[in-house]
Amino acid sequence: MENHNHEAKTNQNYLCNSLPQVLVLEPPPVFKFHGDQLSKRFHFLKAWESPLPLHQYLTIHSQSVQALLSSGRNPITSEIIQLLPSLGIIVTPSAGLNHIDLQECRRRQISIVTAGTLYSEDVADLAVGLLIDVFRKISTADRYVRHGLWASQPDYQFPLGSKLGGKQVGIVGLGSIGLNVAKRLEAFGCNILYNSRQKRPSIPYPYYSDVCDLAAHCDVLIICCGLTDETRHMINKEVLLALGKKGVIINVGRGPIIDEKEMVECLVQGEIAGAGLDVFENEPCVPKELVQLDNVVLSPHKAVHSEETLMALCDLVVGNFEAFFSKKPLLTPLVDY
Amino acid sequence: MENHNHEAKTNQNYLCNSLPQVLVLEPPPVFKFHGDQLSKRFHFLKAWESPLPLHQYLTIHSQSVQALLSSGRNPITSEIIQLLPSLGIIVTPSAGLNHIDLQECRRRQISIVTAGTLYSEDVADLAVGLLIDVFRKISTADRYVRHGLWASQPDYQFPLGSKLGGKQVGIVGLGSIGLNVAKRLEAFGCNILYNSRQKRPSIPYPYYSDVCDLAAHCDVLIICCGLTDETRHMINKEVLLALGKKGVIINVGRGPIIDEKEMVECLVQGEIAGAGLDVFENEPCVPKELVQLDNVVLSPHKAVHSEETLMALCDLVVGNFEAFFSKKPLLTPLVDY
Known part of the structure; x- marks a missing residue:
């Protein structure tokens, strides 16, 4: 009382x-x-x-x-x-x-x-930032310099990155975030393809109704959709294998859209080339295998964090x-x- | 013989x-x-x-x-x-x-x-990648997650980043690299300004003949010019102070274009907000103060490295x-x- x-x-x-x-x-x-x-x-x-x-x-x-x-x-x-x-x-x-x-x-x-759509641009900026980072090994290079290895290993050749221009980029979920990602990556010379619930008549990019089919035609998959019963574990082992050994996956949607266990296995085994992840299945827990890998960039679910x-x-x-x-x-x- | x-x-x-x-x-x-x-x-x-x-x-x-x-x-x-x-x-x-x-x-x-101009797109991609990284703290966040701090510090609020859209970006040296950077950053909603030896009549971006004047009008300076007697230490303390406490500098040109000692001092003192650096004055040596800072991203002169x-x-x-x-x-x- x-x-x-x-x-x-x-x-x-x-x-x-x-x-x-x-x-x-x-x-x-x-x-x-x-x-x-x-x-x-x-x-x-x-x-x-x-x-x-x-x-x-x-x-x-x-x-x-x-x-x-x-x-x-x-x-x-x-x-x-x-x-x-x-x-x-x-x-x-x-x-x-x-x-x-x-x-x-x-x-x-x-x-x-x-x-x-207040957050769309922030999320799209981060998606592109994660992609450039994975392709050009920016975080890995930053670690390399901070650990003093550049100066101490004069004969070491830092591994080559990949060029963005000319890459096939598949966007999963072409809402406000996906469209903002597409607009940005077109300026880098990437070719945009997409998957969403329905084909959008006004959109010029090639549409794939099946996400596995999309993955098979892409160098990069960027997950921009929401989490629903339909999208949970939509990115499964079959999709990851279709993306292939040179494929990169970026997730700024929600962690459970990807079957995380399978993705970690694919990254460890070299079945896909790399990943840039802002979201995880059991946040804030991140699979310990990912922390050991140089071909992933890890972000603590902060896609919408700008002042x-x-x-x-x-x-x-x-x-x-x-x-x-x-x-x-x-x-x-x-x-x- | x-x-x-x-x-x-x-x-x-x-x-x-x-x-x-x-x-x-x-x-x-x-x-x-x-x-x-x-x-x-x-x-x-x-x-x-x-x-x-x-x-x-x-x-x-x-x-x-x-x-x-x-x-x-x-x-x-x-x-x-x-x-x-x-x-x-x-x-x-x-x-x-x-x-x-x-x-x-x-x-x-x-x-x-x-x-x-074979390298121009690679260099521009890295320049934009470094800028997004500094603005959105991608490398810092990756370190934070890898060190297990996300899971172990539930009450810690990871610091906010900055939004790219609407920022004034000054490009120093509007050659092939600079133009590729401008094209990319326009897609993020940035406003482009530039400095170069001469105003380019066909270019719509505002021209500043004086680099200090350019810095005073910018949130970001991106160094894309070559190293000559005129550009050596062109980015001196006066330019950095004109860029200001919220300003960020990106260098994909050559290290000696910036007075590195002054830049390090400005970063340590908070006279500028951050830096993304692919080049340094005495490569492969990097000033030890930079390695301690979270607001810089360090890259081992690899702007042109893609397969x-x-x-x-x-x-x-x-x-x-x-x-x-x-x-x-x-x-x-x-x-x-």
């Missing part, structure tokens, strides 16, 4: 200072970097800081909460939504919506705002919540979800 | 097997990777393998040598050329000609073949020598040198 009173008092104090209230269940990354800025505009009810069970915490604030900022990861279930009868808007910093019970939101006509994009996300969060609270049209509402 | 006889005999043997003779003073990299292929077409007189002093070695072969393959580094002086009265062609695997006495070649009407380009170089060497020996027009002769 003491906790209960404390929560109610805190809430009361903030209502007095008239900042609009936003519920947060778990802190999203934008909080770590722009928490101060956000807190000047809104009073955040930080559920994760409360010692109360979530159900009890939500019950206390059930009447006042009109807005919710999702972490983009933890589920916003129908149970949570039903505990918040005044909820009118959910803003999620994710591009996807898998974590939100959309049926309940539809029924209640709750507005939803996502990050949309500029996180600032843009902060603006998107603030702009949409401010529009909501002042009863103006939202800046970027999700339509027909 | 024993050596002398041995040389003469070896020479005699090869003349019998009728392969055309090509003199090599020091082995170029193409020799390490395609020596077998080259040796099927030509008999190479390998001066560096002979115990004789160079002058004596050349005197022995003076009448027979019509063709010379340069290493691209060691000087082809007027003294060497004068010892080879039958010399009709020099092929150098370099883009530049600083190491060849052109006056003597002109006087003797010796044909010259260079690599021309495809070295194969193309091999074809260029073979094609031009074969044309020369069969008295056909050279494939890629240097005109008006």
Whole structure:
């Protein structure tokens, strides 16, 4: 009861200072970097800081909460939504919506705002960076120089890399990220091919309905699609063998899209030539075999981490919540979800 | 005298097997990777393998040598050329000609073949790869994952990178390499500015005649020019301070174009934000301060190292020598040198 009173008092104090209230269940990354800025505009009810069970915490604030900022990861279930009868808007910093019970939101006509394509350019930049790194051995060369081997091994010939121009690059999932990757790699003289659920009529690149067929025609596969039941372990041993001994795989999608065990085996056995990976099946755990290999580049799931994009996300969060609270049209509402 | 006889005999043997003779003073990299292929077409007189002093070695072969393959580094002086009265062609695997006495070649009407722009795409690819790496901390992230820190430090927030799109990128030296860098970075949404000896009328990018003025207008400087008396230490402390605390420098030109001591000082003091370096002032020695920094990416002067380009170089060497020996027009002769 003491906790209960404390929560109610805190809430009361903030209502007095008239900042609009936003519920947060778990802190999203934008909080770590722009928490101060956000807190000047809104009073955040930080559920994760409360010692109360979530159900009890939500019950206390059930009447006042009109807005919710999702972490983009933890589920916003129908149970949570039903505990918040005044909820009118959910803003999620994710591009996807898998974590939100959309049926309940539809029924209640709750507005939803996502990050949309805000991250596409950052992810595409990293995909291209990983590809150049694997092809031209940049991280390996950096280790070589840092360990003092350049100066101490005058007769050693650093291994040759590969040229990007003229390579067949297969993009798996030609959404906003895939199109941004394609645009960048065309400037390097790469030829783009793609696989996606459906052929896109307006796209000039050759389409392969079968990902194994795509792999057989490619020097590089770049995984840019989302994780669904259909894409889980879509990149299996058959696809990797079709990609072949000179083939390189880049993953900026989600770890489980690749059968990681098979990929590691293929890399160790030389059945494929290299990999650039921002995502893994069991993050933050990375298969120990990969750490020993010079033909892979390992990145800790940070494809969307740039200062500029996180600032843009902060603006998107603030702009949409401010529009909501002042009863103006939202800046970027999700339509027909 | 024993050596002398041995040389003469070896020479005699090869003349019998009728392969055309090509003199090599020091082995170029193409020799390490395609020596077998080259040796099927030509008999190479390998001066560096002979115990004789160079002058004596050349005197022995003076009448027979019509063709010379340069290493691209060691000087082809007027003294060497004068010892080879039958010399009709020099092929150098370099883009530049600083190491060849052109006056003597002109006087003797010796044909010259260079690599021309063969390397431009490889160098541009590496320049962009180094830039993405510095901006998005790819090598640093790879070290972080390999050292097991991602899994062992769950609360650590890997530092944010920077977005490429919208950045002002100043290219110093807008030749073939610089133009290839510009083409690639435009696809990332960067804005290109440039400095070169003269404004190029057909180029749409803003021109800055003063490199310090260019730096003051840029987030990134990419050094793509050659090393001359004018460009030595052109990137001095004043230019680096104009680039500023958020500025990044990429060097795929030559080490001495930057005042390395000042650059290291600026990096250590945080006067510039980062650097991606393929070249250094005293290669293969790299300033020890750089090895300690996470905001630099270090590459062992390997901008032109791709399998495809070295194969193309091999074809260029073979094609031009074969044309020369069969008295056909050279494939890629240097005109008006």
